[in-house]
Amino acid sequence: METLLKYLKLQEKAVPIAGGDINQAFRVTDGQQDYFLKYHPQMTADFFQAEVDGLAELAKVVRVPQVHENGSFEDAAYLLMEWIEPGEGDQKDLAKDLGRIHHVKADQFGYAADNFMGLLPQRNTLLDNWWDFYFTNRLEVQIQLANDRNRWTKRREENYQRFKKWVYQQWGDMTVEPTLLHGDFWSGNTFFDTKGQPIFVDPAVSYGHREMDIAMSQLFGGFRQEFIDAYQETFPMRAGWQDRILIYQLYYLLVHLNIFGESYGDAVDRVLALGQV
Numbered sequence: 001m002e003t004l005l006k007y008l009k010l011q012e013k014a015v016p017i018a019g020g021d022i023n024q025a026f027r028v029t030d031g032q033q034d035y036f037l038k039y040h041p042q043m044t045a046d047f048f049q050a051e052v053d054g055l056a057e058l059a060k061v062v063r064v065p066q067v068h069e070n071g072s073f074e075d076a077a078y079l080l081m082e083w084i085e086p087g088e089g090d091q092k093d094l095a096k097d098l099g100r101i102h103h104v105k106a107d108q109f110g111y112a113a114d115n116f117m118g119l120l121p122q123r124n125t126l127l128d129n130w131w132d133f134y135f136t137n138r139l140e141v142q143i144q145l146a147n148d149r150n151r152w153t154k155r156r157e158e159n160y161q162r163f164k165k166w167v168y169q170q171w172g173d174m175t176v177e178p179t180l181l182h183g184d185f186w187s188g189n190t191f192f193d194t195k196g197q198p199i200f201v202d203p204a205v206s207y208g209h210r211e212m213d214i215a216m217s218q219l220f221g222g223f224r225q226e227f228i229d230a231y232q233e234t235f236p237m238r239a240g241w242q243d244r245i246l247i248y249q250l251y252y253l254l255v256h257l258n259i260f261g262e263s264y265g266d267a268v269d270r271v272l273a274l275g276q277v
């Protein structure tokens, strides 16, 4: 807290960082060292604690910023980390490091604690069956939220039920291993340091089907074909992974529907329509 106070006082020296769409992020300095400070006025300390726990999980196999301090100050939650100067790197190295994350295995799907997807709750109750986990803990938690926010129509619910049945018919028997996931793997949550080493930030970890991270990487761009090629070389995916990309993107699209509203409605509906065959 004392450290934070010091940095907040230095705010005229703090440089706002663009790119994060959730928190206020700053580069701050104490005159000797630079830090990366994130804070959120409406969240409690457990919000960043979940991020710190996720970073610690990833740190076992890849490089993440070192956490200096986190907690709450007045009504704001904050997280103070090592500043890592961004540089250039090779997407092949990024793919290899993502593969390292995906080689960390667990016995069940989920995670020891619930966490957050952006600002929204992410439920991680442990389950043995992948599709049960995906539908109940991922899609249906967001659908409930969409319903609360008046973004879930009767037609969407009908299409969703058909879609769910169709997914179980298509892939219900598929064996899926629970592997560690970054969980929010879009291009804004990874960069390279000045030595070209990949850095992973802002995770929403759990153990799940690793194609979830691949699906997220393909949703908003920023990853080149060589990234997918290198990932396939390092840790090949089961045949048909391209057909499952949309199935997994639905989770992230629902999250965006809940955060940003109906502008994501058409994209959600297009995925739900896959079950209409």
Ligand code: ADP
Residues within 6 Å of the ligand: 017, 018, 019, 020, 021, 022, 023, 024, 025, 036, 038, 065, 081, 082, 083, 084, 085, 086, 188, 189, 190, 191, 201, 202
């Ligand atoms: P938010 O939670 O608001 O989305 P992020 O943690 O994603 O914030 O950070 C926003 C941006 O800041 C990232 O896209 C990344 O480019 C950059 N960044 C994140 N962590 C660091 C760090 N420790 N050092 C330097 N830049 C960082």
